Amino acid sequence: AAGVIQSPRHLIKEKRETATLKCYPIPRHDTVYWYQQGPGQDPQFLISFYEKMQSDKGSIPDRFSAQQFSDYHSELNMSSLELGDSALYFCASSAFQGARYGYTFGSGTRLTVV
């Protein structure tokens, strides 16, 4: 079965650089969520999109932005990277009733800022 695809799997950037993470949801899933998981931490919700519109916003820094495209894939853009941005970034997708049926998570993108 198709899963949530995230790319790249690993990314190393220097401070103050920019990074773009991509997420391809399961076919026919219209909602995408982004989470950040720091070392030894639980996943923290960043932002979500439903039908290409932002639906919820969590603890996403102003340096980050995201969007969902017409094919429902989503990109998380991160600028002026800081050492503290080093984390595992998860994308999850669901049909709109995600809270009822759960979410499918991708394997994550591990971002290391040096």
Add this chain to the structure above:
Amino acid sequence: AQSVTQPDIHITVSEGASLELRCNYSYGATPYLFWYVQSPGQGLQLLLKYFSGDTLVQGIKGFEAEFKRSQSSFNLRKPSVHWSDAAEYFCAVGPLNNAGNMLTFGGGTRLMVKP
């Protein structure tokens, strides 16, 4: 605001022993409840979920969880642990009204299995 608490940061059990991981939630109504498992460096895999009906939920890999409204708990259990169960386990809460569909995660419990 809803919150999820997993009181045990680490748990070590012997292979073949039973397991119970605790999860307590704070919410104004019965939320949707989930358990996820995460192996090191891997994504989150859904073990089971509850949103209504029978309070004892069966999941994958032999796991089950019981929703207890009176205790605001949703503890995960397994009768006999296998070495491959060693991982991080997250309890999560989803909103009732789908207004804001994000999950809120507990802090996680790291399970170690002794041979």
